[in-house]
Amino acid sequence: MIGIVIPAHNEEAYLAECLHAARLAATHPALDGEPVEIVVVLDSCSDASASVVESFDVHALTLDARNVGKGRAAGASFMLERGARWLAFTDADSRVAPDWLVVQLALDADAVCGCVTVDDWSAHTSATREAFYRAYTHADRHRHIHGANLGVSADAYRRAGGIPPLECSEDVAFTEQLAGIGARIAWSAAPCVVTSARVASKARGGFGDTLAALAEREAREALAGCAAVSHALTDTEGQEA
Structure with missing residues (x-):
């Protein structure tokens, strides 16, 4: 059995699309009928996330931790107890490809770190978008780590000690634990x-904060550029006088 783990905190706006995509991946014909189960870990939700989950044939766990590391770990433990041989992690504001699980398994690794793409940049400036793509390597042998696109075998998960209970960067810490036990990690752009x-980040230090930092950096550089131009113009005017 394959287990998909999705932590969620107030994700009513995204959850339905997320779960539709996960169900498509779970029923891909190349899985040859292997059972796939999905668990949504509802962490401190005060919106209609639970109602959205109830409309799908998936499992739901409820936490009051406001901690994405604890959420992922709770979902992983639930799936391991049910006999999962592979754990696939994504986020509630994300949509996995129909062949997501197939591609992860085909890489024949202990763990898979995949890439992410963004389909709507309307909340950000074009400068932020361009800065992201300049800094991001969407290719094999990248070194990006995303909780939204992470897979691991049950054996490697256990040997690595599981996902740590961190409020942010739990995916990075867990990947370091995997490397520490010598796990074979596939850094692939295929999944x-x-x-x-x-704009409003749900996890401090997460993807939303990364984009915010890029936007801030672009703004600083733009201001510095304007100041340099102004200074140059002032110098030129002084020389002409």
Whole structure:
């Protein structure tokens, strides 16, 4: 059995699309009928996320931790207890490709770190978008780590000690644990996941904060550029006088 784990905190706006995509991946014909189960870990939700989950044939766990590391770990433990041989993690504001699981398994690794793409940059400036793509390597042998696109065998998960209970960067810490036990990690661009580029980040230090930092850096550089131009013009005017 394959287990898909999706932590969620107030994700009513994205959850339905996320679960539709996960169900498509779970029923891909190349899985040859292997059972795939999905669990959504509802962490401190005060919106209609639970109602959205109830409309799908998936499992739901409820936490009051406001901690994405604890959420992923709770979902992983639930799936391992049910006999999962492979754990596939994504986020509630993300949509996995129909062949997401097939591609992860085909890489024949202990763990898979995939890339993400963004399909709607409307909340950000074009400068932020361009800065992201300049800094991002969407190719094999990248070194990006995303909780929205992470897979691991049950054996490697256990040997690595599981996902740590961190409020942010739990995916990075867990990948370091995997490397520490000598796990074979596939750094691949093949497993595709589309994620949101929302301005309000749900996890401190997460993808949303990364985009915010890029926007801030672009703004600083733009201001510095304007100041340099102004200074140059002032110098030129002084020389002409």
